Amino acid sequence: MTRAAHLRNLGLVDYREALDLQREVAAGVADGSLPDTVLLLEHPPTITLGRRSEPGEVHLPDGAVAEVVEVDRGGKSTYHAPGQLVCYPILDLTRHGQDVKRYCRDLEEALIGTLRAFEVDATRIEGLTGVWLSSPPRKIASIGIHLTKWVSTHGYALNVDLDPAPFTDWITACGLDGYQFTSMARELGRPLAVDDVRPAAAAALAEVFGLAFDELPAAA
Amino acid sequence: MATGTAVDVVMPQMGVSVSEGTITKWSKQVGDHIEADETLLEISTDKVDTEVPSPASGVISEILVSEGQTVDVGTVLARIGGEAGAAAAAPAEAAAPPEPAQAAAPEPATQAAAGESEAAATELAAPLAQPAQPVAQENGKSFVSPVVARIASEHGIDPAQVPGTGSGGRVTKKDIQAFIEAGGQQQAAPAQTVPTQAPAPQAPPQAAPQAPAPSREPQAPGSGETLEPMTAMRRGIADHMRRSLDTSAHVTSAIEVDMSKVVAIRQKLKKEYGAAYGVNPTYLSFIARATVETLRDYPWVNGEIRGDQIVSKSFVNLGFAVELTDGKGLIVPVVKNAETLNLLGMAKAIADVAKRARDKQLTPDDVTGGSFTITNPGGYGTFHGTPVISQPQAGILGTYAIVKRPWVITDDNGADAIAIRSIMNLTLTYDHRLVDGAYAGRFLRDLRERLQTWGEADY
Numbered sequence: 001m002t003r004a005a006h007l008r009n010l011g012l013v014d015y016r017e018a019l020d021l022q023r024e025v026a027a028g029v030a031d032g033s034l035p036d037t038v039l040l041l042e043h044p045p046t047i048t049l050g051r052r053s054e055p056g057e058v059h060l061p062d063g064a065v066a067e068v069v070e071v072d073r074g075g076k077s078t079y080h081a082p083g084q085l086v087c088y089p090i091l092d093l094t095r096h097g098q099d100v101k102r103y104c105r106d107l108e109e110a111l112i113g114t115l116r117a118f119e120v121d122a123t124r125i126e127g128l129t130g131v132w133l134s135s136p137p138r139k140i141a142s143i144g145i146h147l148t149k150w151v152s153t154h155g156y157a158l159n160v161d162l163d164p165a166p167f168t169d170w171i172t173a174c175g176l177d178g179y180q181f182t183s184m185a186r187e188l189g190r191p192l193a194v195d196d197v198r199p200a201a202a203a204a205l206a207e208v209f210g211l212a213f214d215e216l217p218a219a220a
Numbered sequence: 221m222a223t224g225t226a227v228d229v230v231m232p233q234m235g236v237s238v239s240e241g242t243i244t245k246w247s248k249q250v251g252d253h254i255e256a257d258e259t260l261l262e263i264s265t266d267k268v269d270t271e272v273p274s275p276a277s278g279v280i281s282e283i284l285v286s287e288g289q290t291v292d293v294g295t296v297l298a299r300i301g302g303e304a305g306a307a308a309a310a311p312a313e314a315a316a317p318p319e320p321a322q323a324a325a326p327e328p329a330t331q332a333a334a335g336e337s338e339a340a341a342t343e344l345a346a347p348l349a350q351p352a353q354p355v356a357q358e359n360g361k362s363f364v365s366p367v368v369a370r371i372a373s374e375h376g377i378d379p380a381q382v383p384g385t386g387s388g389g390r391v392t393k394k395d396i397q398a399f400i401e402a403g404g405q406q407q408a409a410p411a412q413t414v415p416t417q418a419p420a421p422q423a424p425p426q427a428a429p430q431a432p433a434p435s436r437e438p439q440a441p442g443s444g445e446t447l448e449p450m451t452a453m454r455r456g457i458a459d460h461m462r463r464s465l466d467t468s469a470h471v472t473s474a475i476e477v478d479m480s481k482v483v484a485i486r487q488k489l490k491k492e493y494g495a496a497y498g499v500n501p502t503y504l505s506f507i508a509r510a511t512v513e514t515l516r517d518y519p520w521v522n523g524e525i526r527g528d529q530i531v532s533k534s535f536v537n538l539g540f541a542v543e544l545t546d547g548k549g550l551i552v553p554v555v556k557n558a559e560t561l562n563l564l565g566m567a568k569a570i571a572d573v574a575k576r577a578r579d580k581q582l583t584p585d586d587v588t589g590g591s592f593t594i595t596n597p598g599g600y601g602t603f604h605g606t607p608v609i610s611q612p613q614a615g616i617l618g619t620y621a622i623v624k625r626p627w628v629i630t631d632d633n634g635a636d637a638i639a640i641r642s643i644m645n646l647t648l649t650y651d652h653r654l655v656d657g658a659y660a661g662r663f664l665r666d667l668r669e670r671l672q673t674w675g676e677a678d679y
Contacts, residue, residue, distance in 0.1 A: 072262075073269055099235020100268040129267040136589055145268040165583060180588060 043080035083162030113204035161185035226302025539590035
């Protein structure tokens with residue numbers, strides 16, 4: 001069974017503006033005035049601190065230009081920049097299993113499906129939410145969610161074509177819990193545009209969550 | 221609206237696959253008023269943060285689980301309203317000693333101090349009118365919250381000894397903290413609130429059965445102490461060290477190496493390498509070079525236990541423990557495929573990663589995938605140590621100070637003599653799950669042999 005949903009393909013959107021938009025849409029989804037809605041966009045360089053970020057997790061090198069925003073999503077700090085496809089599915093999870101873990105797994109499934117369309121073979125790592133390539137493990141997409149009365153905000157960030165170096169805060173870099181980050185372009189060995197990935201991302205979400213997208217004009 | 225019946229707030233079921241959640245943030249504190257449906261706290265499961273709305277309107281009388289704790293679905297997190305709740309809120313509210321006359325006056329308006337909302341004031345009126353009448357213990361049992369239980373076990377305190385001011389004489393976090401601050405003495409709190417279980421007076425704190433986990437809650441510093449938060453790196457190191465010791469069966473063997481030949485050759489090469497390549501052939505590069513050669517013959521020292529399998533590697537990715545210049549941490553950059561490097565290449569590679577480590581220019585690639593590690597704490601004159609293995613590796617080599625010592629040598633005619641030699645201790649710390657002592661001993665013997673017989677033509 002599929003369910004009607006809105007898809008909004010936005011361009012480069014300031015992080016805080018996008019947050020306001022998410023909250024506005026979430027209020028609509030919560031009160032039933034809007035269907036499930038998926039926002040696809042990119043952010044200018046931004047470091048976001050999740051609820052579980054710890055002091056000292058962020059060490060901006062001299063000369064780095066990025067906005068730092070503290071947000072209400074799960075997870076620790078992450079990095080957004082052009083070349084990364086950011087996907088905010090604003091869904092009423094009572095219609096999608098009503099299970100936070102299942103939702104994370106579903107988002108991972110959608111990411112794996114998106115990557116499969118580009119013949120990038122991605123996988124999960126038990127206990128490490130997100131989507132990975134294996135041997136050696138390197139992270140290609142991150143997940144962080146916020147729920148208000150079972151309506152989701154935030155979502156995933158898929159590295160399409162950007163320099164993964166900024167992901168390396170010191171705790172990651174010191175190899176203690178160290179993992180590498182990668183991008184689709186790096187794995188494919190060729191440049192790739194975020195716009196080329198949007199259709200596959202939408203298709204994978206439609207399949208996993210049983211959504212029939214009605215694409216709204218970006219300006220809406 | 222003040223019903224007198226407390227409403228429990230429990231850890232919600234966040235799906236059939238979810239059995240627990242972590243409290244990330246309390247939006248309200250004990251004594252605060254909250255409306256039904258207003259966000260009371262946030263919990264975290266997996267990478268999902270969820271707002272938990274209050275099930276009722278009223279004053280929060282108890283918060284039983286602190287931020288950062290993980291509890292099962294159904295665990296009571298907080299209580300809203302109820303007489304007991306108000307009783308708990310009252311002491312915090314009454315900064316000035318409550319005057320009995322005032323307390324007895326059933327006039328809500330006079331209680332509306334401290335900018336509390338009217339609803340809160342109404343709730344407060346009841347308990348103040350009947351101050352600290354301890355209710356019998358619930359079910360005749362003394363219940364303590366996980367926070368209190370943890371604090372108690374960390375301090376070797378029997379919670380039954382602590383005078384409780386919470387619901388039914390329950391011991392709150394505040395109570396136990398006050399108890400500890402007072403040196404475990406009974407507080408001036410109403411004596412009859414002490415639970416009735418055989419109160420062995422002044423039982424000496426017993427040693428906790430296991431080392432208490434380091435508390436991550438901010439605690440007040442003692443006299444003469446200062447507090448600073450752990451950096452993420454410090455915490456990462458702490459966790460990794462602990463995990464490594466919990467994983468590997470660490471054993472350390474040591475050997476003495478006569479470095480005289482290396483010292484002489486290095487002296488010669490220093491000028492040559494410096495002039496031609498701008499590289500200093502450090503002792504570490506000689507040792508690393510000899511180590512890589514020796515690891516070929518001892519694959520398990522360069523190996524790994526992965527599940528039930530033993531992993532041997534055709535490459536040596538050599539990690540070097542580098543102290544950061546600020547002295548605040550340690551990083552282990554890895555020289556990949558060290559088996560392909562000659563002495564010059566090794567010297568260059570070590571200089572490069574060490575510099576980039578100190579300049580914070582390492583990439584994730586630089587610090588992962590090591591197969592063996594060398595740590596070099598000898599710069600300060602130490603002659604022995606027992607380093608911790610960098611997981612999931614099976615061994616770590618420690619290099620120590622090179623010191624001139626009187627040494628018994630045998631000359632070409634077979635006669636013994638005492639000579640002055642440059643001696644260095646090397647340690648191999650190995651995971652005894654994989655590597656046995658004899659194997660480790662042979663590794664060290666062969667490594668020593670390589671260093672002691674280093675020829676001018678060897679690179």
